[in-house]
Amino acid sequence: MLSAQSLAAIDREVAKYPADQKRSAVMGALRIALVERRETGKTPEERCLNTEVIEFVANYLQIPPVAAYEVATFYNMYDMKPVGQYKITVCTNLPCALSGGVNAAAYISKKLGIAIGETSADGKYTLLEGECMGACGDAPVLLVNNHKMCSFMTPEAIDKKLAELN
Amino acid sequence: MAVFVNGVIFDGIDTSAQDCWKLEAYVARGGYQALRRIIESKMAQEDVIAEVKNSGLRGRGGAGFPTGLKWSFMPRSFPGDKYVVCNTDEGEPGTFKDRDILRFNPHALIEGMIIAGYAMGTKAGYNYIHGEIFEEYELFEAALDEARQAGFLGKNILGSDFSFDLFAHHGYGAYICGEETALLESLEGKKGQPRFKPPFPASFGLYGKPTTINNTESFASVPFIIRDGAQKFLEAGKPNNGGTKLFSVSGHVNRPGNYEIPLGTPFSVLLEMAGGMRDGKKLKAVIPGGSSAPILPGDVMMQCTMDYDSIAKAGSMLGSGAVIVMNEDVCMVKALERLAYFYHEESCGQCTPCREGTGWLYKVIHRIANGEGRPGDLELLDSVGNNMAGRTICALADAAVFPVRSFTKHFRNEFEYLIEHKKPLVDHKWC
Numbered sequence: 351m352l353s354a355q356s357l358a359a360i361d362r363e364v365a366k367y368p369a370d371q372k373r374s375a376v377m378g379a380l381r382i383a384l385v386e387r388r389e390t391g392k393t394p395e396e397r398c399l400n401t402e403v404i405e406f407v408a409n410y411l412q413i414p415p416v417a418a419y420e421v422a423t424f425y426n427m428y429d430m431k432p433v434g435q436y437k438i439t440v441c442t443n444l445p446c447a448l449s450g451g452v453n454a455a456a457y458i459s460k461k462l463g464i465a466i467g468e469t470s471a472d473g474k475y476t477l478l479e480g481e482c483m484g485a486c487g488d489a490p491v492l493l494v495n496n497h498k499m500c501s502f503m504t505p506e507a508i509d510k511k512l513a514e515l516n
Numbered sequence: 517m518a519v520f521v522n523g524v525i526f527d528g529i530d531t532s533a534q535d536c537w538k539l540e541a542y543v544a545r546g547g548y549q550a551l552r553r554i555i556e557s558k559m560a561q562e563d564v565i566a567e568v569k570n571s572g573l574r575g576r577g578g579a580g581f582p583t584g585l586k587w588s589f590m591p592r593s594f595p596g597d598k599y600v601v602c603n604t605d606e607g608e609p610g611t612f613k614d615r616d617i618l619r620f621n622p623h624a625l626i627e628g629m630i631i632a633g634y635a636m637g638t639k640a641g642y643n644y645i646h647g648e649i650f651e652e653y654e655l656f657e658a659a660l661d662e663a664r665q666a667g668f669l670g671k672n673i674l675g676s677d678f679s680f681d682l683f684a685h686h687g688y689g690a691y692i693c694g695e696e697t698a699l700l701e702s703l704e705g706k707k708g709q710p711r712f713k714p715p716f717p718a719s720f721g722l723y724g725k726p727t728t729i730n731n732t733e734s735f736a737s738v739p740f741i742i743r744d745g746a747q748k749f750l751e752a753g754k755p756n757n758g759g760t761k762l763f764s765v766s767g768h769v770n771r772p773g774n775y776e777i778p779l780g781t782p783f784s785v786l787l788e789m790a791g792g793m794r795d796g797k798k799l800k801a802v803i804p805g806g807s808s809a810p811i812l813p814g815d816v817m818m819q820c821t822m823d824y825d826s827i828a829k830a831g832s833m834l835g836s837g838a839v840i841v842m843n844e845d846v847c848m849v850k851a852l853e854r855l856a857y858f859y860h861e862e863s864c865g866q867c868t869p870c871r872e873g874t875g876w877l878y879k880v881i882h883r884i885a886n887g888e889g890r891p892g893d894l895e896l897l898d899s900v901g902n903n904m905a906g907r908t909i910c911a912l913a914d915a916a917v918f919p920v921r922s923f924t925k926h927f928r929n930e931f932e933y934l935i936e937h938k939k940p941l942v943d944h945k946w947c
Contacts, residue, residue, distance in 0.1 A: 366642075366683040368597070371723060373705035377688055417705070424707040424864075427647050427689035443609045444807065444854045445766035445840050447946045481691065481858055482807075483648035484606040484615050486766040486838075487773045497650035 351406045356386045360410065372411045376421050379407045380428055388495060394432030394473045426481075427496050434469045434476035436515050439493040440503075441486075442479045449489035454503050455479060458492075461512065475515075524740045524752060524760045525733065526776050531620045537655060539662040542623035548668060550742035551627050554634060555676045561592055564635040568738060570746035572758020577603055577694075577731030578806065578835045580824045583738075589718040590636040590728050598638040599727040600629055602735055603699055604645045607691040609807035609858060610838030613762040614732035616774050618645070618652040621736065622659035626682060628735035630668060631742060633680040636728055640681055643732075644699050647687040656684050691862035695910045696729045698864065709866045710910035731836075733762055753779035757823040761834075765790040767841035768797060768947070779823040786822055786839065794947075797843035801926070805835025807855050808915035810922030811848075832922070847944035848927035849934050852919060853878070853885040859916035870913035873904035877920055889935035894924055 352360075363378035383403050391397035399422055401415075408418035422428045429437065440455040455477070459466055462475050469476040485491045488501030500511055528545045529536050542548070554564060569584025590598065602625065606614040617625055629641050645653045660682060663669045671679045685703055687693050693702045697711035700722050721727020737759060741749045750758040757779040763786060766772045770791025777786065783802070793799055799814035804822075810832040812820075820826050827834045842851065860874040877900055880893050901917040908914075924931055933941040 366685070368723065371704070374685070374703060376705040377702070378686060381686065381688060413705070420707050421705065425647065425688040425690050442854075443858055444851055445610045445838075447854060448767040448840070448842060448846070449772065450947050452946050480648070481861055482607045482609045482611075484612050484646050485649070486610055486612045486840075487764060488612075489766065489772070493648060496647075499649065499651060 351403060352383055352386055352410075356382050357410070360407075364411070373413045373417065376407065376411055376413065376418050377425070379411060380404070380418065380422050383407050384428060385497075388429075388433075388435075394434060394469055394476075397433050397435070398429040398431055432469065435474050437476045437478065437493075437495050439478045439480035439496075441481070441483050441489070441491045443482050443486075445482075445486035446489040446491060449486075450504070451490045454490035454492065454505075454508060457505050457508055458512075461508070524749065524776065525617060525621060525624055525736045525762065527740070529620055531616075536620055537622055537659060539623055539659070539666055542621065546743060547623050547739065548627055548666075550739040551630055551634075551668065552674060554631060554742065555674045555678060558676075561635050561637060564631065564742065567746045568635075568741055571737075571741040571749040572746075572753065572756060573734060573737055573741065573749065574757070574824060575731055576733035576737070576761065576836070578608070578808075578833075580834065583730060583734050586718075586730070587632065587635055587728060589716070590638075591719070591726050592637045594637075594726055597640070597723070597725045598636065599722045599725060600632045600636060600638050600641040601696075601699070601703065601722060601727055601729045602629055602641070602643040602732055603694060603696060603729055604643055604732045605687050605694040605699060606646050606732070606836075607648070607694055608836055608838060609855065610764060610766050610803065610840040611806050611836040612764045612766070613774050613837065615646075615649050615652055616762075617732050617736050618649070618656050622656050623663065624736040624739055625656075625732055626659060626663050627668070628738035629682055630673070630680055631738050632728065632730070632735060633682075634678055638728075639679055640683075642683050642685050642703055642722070644685045644687060644693065644703055647689040650686065653684055653686045660684065690864070691858075692864040692910070692912060695912065698910065699729065700727065707864070709864045710912075712909055754823060757825060761822070761837050763822060763837045763839050765839045765841065767839075768794045768843040768846075769841050770794050777822070780821050780826070783817050783820045783822055783839075787841070790841075793841070793843060795843075797845065799841065800844045800846060801842045801848070803832075803838075803840040803842075803919075805833045806838040807840070807858065808911075808918055809833045809835045810918050811926060812922075813926050845942065845945040847885075847940045847942040848923050848930045849881065849885045849940065850944050852923040853881045855919050856881045856916070859912065863912060863916075867908035867910075867913065869904045869907045870916070873900050873913060874916050876900045877904075877916060881920070884931060884934055885940075887934065887938035889931075889938075891935065893935055894928070894931055897924060 363375040367374040408415040693708040698708040702708040856878040904913040
């Protein structure tokens, strides 16, 4: 279900922990599985985690499926719902709001024609509001697909970023 | 943007240089000298701990607990596995200092953790890194590889009989994992739900083994303390508040960023360093230690110095050193609404008073902010808060209640006005 490359990456996670504590690698393994789904999925449904993938990861780590499932549903960066090719998460918490975070989210929403929480009809973008990313000094801040942080996102910087993704 | 003045952690770093994080650059700045000296002189474990104690270093994650004392709680002679764990799960609104340590000076943290491992007789450590900073996680892994290749990590470090390895664990979006026992649960591959204490991690920590957990900035201060001496670190701050401290300044200032300054520096000086108020607006209020710290009116803040004791005396806490600055255009009800939503969203759901209470706090503040407040809502907020604070396993409920209490205390008129007139007293603008 996962590529040899993903499995090798999971093995590297497993190696970080004591031999009898493979469960510790579940967070990394789910992240690796999600990245593969995002990169290979062709529709929003194929880009998120589902019970089959979660069960596969659990079996690979020899832990009960529910142990992996409860992790996938507890931490909010694991996409459990259909998601666009580019998931844009804008921080709108207080420190960011004071430096344009709320305005940035509104600008992107208008520009993409989707409300916060929605995915565009072509399946390309999902727009979300996020909680603190630990980068308040760079506000407005947004994340693209969980792993790429973009700082100082003024309207001009947003225009540039969206053009790049397009 | 990052600005460092009189730094301990950022001493001599040119953060604009792309390779400033690398091992070679760190060694050129005097890095790994402390570890080398400890190993070559076969320094006694208790002497290392005594040095950290004498430095007056207090935990930089928020609680301000003396780091050396914490280290002394570890059963050094315990024969089985023991762990040192670093908390880089930085997600308290306003706090963004540990990210800069990871991207500009990761080896200071690595060396600090190796020294901690030596002092406490542990063979392995983990650094738990906040989910949203994946690039810094990858960079930290690269720094670990460098340290391993140079013989600072792994078996028989620098030819001694001391072995220690260190790994990075990447979180995936849960503020609660900044709570140390939730972090341990998460590191074990579980939901990040805090544990009852006692037992404390020093006796029952990661995988049930003795564990010491410190903040990134605390560990990263250790090489300086050992290399240049506890006294020099202590003198960089003020009595009972040793050293310099990173302050993350955000909000309505001209130059948001991190400022490493001696503890005890007047707030007015820090504000000036951050370029003063943006657009020349008037300072209204400051949250001096991260979103969980009580808010203080601007004029009170202008009389404070930035250290644990002065801020505590003014009725707030220094916390993680996250300074959120607000100008006169901010409606305090709107500001509090945003924070209340955060705690509601991030409650782990384990304890009923927190799970339900954070939701109620948000709902009531939300309706006040939207002109739908009812007479008695402020008393209701008090009552909900009183049923949360101190009644849960961890401090998240307290952290949710502190802002509510302090906002409604210092800016009560804005809440009352909105409830009575259905419109805000302040023509609110975020920025």
